[in-house]
């Protein structure tokens with residue numbers, strides 16, 4: 373039983389890469405003081421755009437990279453000088469899998485299981501992640517999503533107390549994504565500390581107990597999904613709608629003060645609704661345009677909105 377409720381503490385982590393020729397041989401600082409903590413029985417998410425520093429933070433937290441400043445405490449120890457006993461308590465699923473290409477999935481998992489004193493039931497993992505569908509195929513011939521499922525099974529085979537998942541839903545089809553998410557939920561219920569990275573807001577919103585948003589190697593916001601999505605604008609609502617009629621943002625804005633953005637294809641979003649009258653104004657404007665959307669939903673702010681607000685604030689501050 374873990375003595376503390378906290379599995380991981382990252383404090384003011386700094387990391388440099390280099391020397392970089394493009395910087396005249398100087399070092400490139402990619403983490404400027406990232407801090408986070410992750411508890412048992414909880415999903416802690418690092419959310420950030422490509423290159424924000426998520427994987428580097430995870431690599432330092434796992435002891436794969438040595439920090440240039442700050443500290444990491446994983447299960448009460450410094451992971452960069454960790455022994456086999458600590459490593460056996462930690463499961464790692466890397467972004468590119470890091471799996472041996474010529475081995476078949478089940479042989480690999482059985483081999484890994486033999487390295488642990490109290491391994492998970494390989495047959496159960498294989499069934500749970502539907503690995504039996506491609507059990508006879510060598511890893512090099514697996515699709516990205518299939519490799520991803522094997523990598524997750526490999527990370528779980530030692531019955532870890534802490535698991536690191538780098539972009540766990542990358543390359544997964546909707547059904548596999550659902551399976552992986554369900555499994556993450558079960559692991560959380562079983563009391564594991566789950567630390568994951570993603571740049572997908574939907575994943576973060578669906579899975580996380582606590583989210584750290586990082587950008588350019590710095591913490592920019594943190595909280596539960598509910599805390600992050602609540603704010604001064606928490607009363608505001610969003611209307612998402614689908615129509616193949618072209619909509620004009622200037623026309624909506626001049627008649628209602630609301631903001632229209634085209635998300636992709638036929639999808640539009642209207643933001644800035646605070647009252648029932650705003651909603652009525654938006655639909656009245658649509659009626660005036662003689663547009664009957666094929667779908668229309670009203671919702672509260674999402675993590676994506678928080679993220680976009682942060683990006684806008686940064687641009688305005690730049």
Ligand SMILES: Nc1ncnc2c1ncn2[C@@H]1O[C@H](COP(=O)(O)OP(=O)(O)OP(=O)(O)O)[C@@H](O)[C@H]1O
Pocket residue numbers: 389390400402420421422423424425426427428429571
């Ligand atoms: N070995 C390295 N040498 C030099 N720069 C590196 C190295 N590894 C990462 N970087 C740089 O550090 C920054 C952070 O990279 P990192 O992979 O941690 O970001 P990330 O948030 O995980 O991004 P992604 O979502 O694309 O995986 C990026 O600018 C990247 O180019």
